[in-house]
Amino acid sequence: MSTYVISDLHGCLEEFEQMLEKIEFSEYDELYIDGDVCDRGKYPMDLLRLIMAHDNMHLIFGNHDMWLAQYTADLIQGKKDPGHLFFMNMDFQNWMHNNGGLITADQFMDLDYPVCYDIQNYLENKKLYQELTLRGQKFLIVHAGLGSYCKAGIRISDIPENELIWSHIGIDDNPFEDVTMIVGHMPTFLYGRQYAGQIVHGKNLLHIDCGCVFGQTLGCLRLDDMKEFYIKSTYPSVI
């Protein structure tokens, strides 16, 4: 019985399935997905549906999951009336055209209505962070980090949701002495080329988005012993 954390799958279904095999993931294990399941990669909807079908896989929202949740009703409307989507706001256009949302929207709109509504319901139960204690060690799993709220004495429940899913934080930006924080969101090569495809260890802080969809690796962390697992990406490298 083990607990794993993975992040920024971004439609990388093949690498995800290889990882589940590598860690011998079973019904007795738990997997926390630290945000950004959809967008950019090839199979966002198959991936999301696979996660939804497992009670022991838990999604913590990233900014890309928030986009999908926010516009699910519009995409369903767009299935009935394609013209509807031409009148969407700039934020929607930005998601579609600058942030890899088009493939998510296309695949979503190809699904049957009952599946669309299942996804809509699933995404209504949004979770922005997960606190865990394992063998006496406290963990906080959150997509982007605490942003400008990274200061001693802060309570996570007091931090606005945009900070938790959109912030860009430094390698050591964890204000908690006794809590190990785990974040994704920033592919680790953005912290320096030497970190490409590797989990980065900051001060009581692990950055686990190893940039799979950007051609690096998919990383996964087992919290019980902090062992790291890696799968080579099938995507072309952008660096």
Ligand SMILES: [Mn+2]
């Ligand atoms: Mn993100």
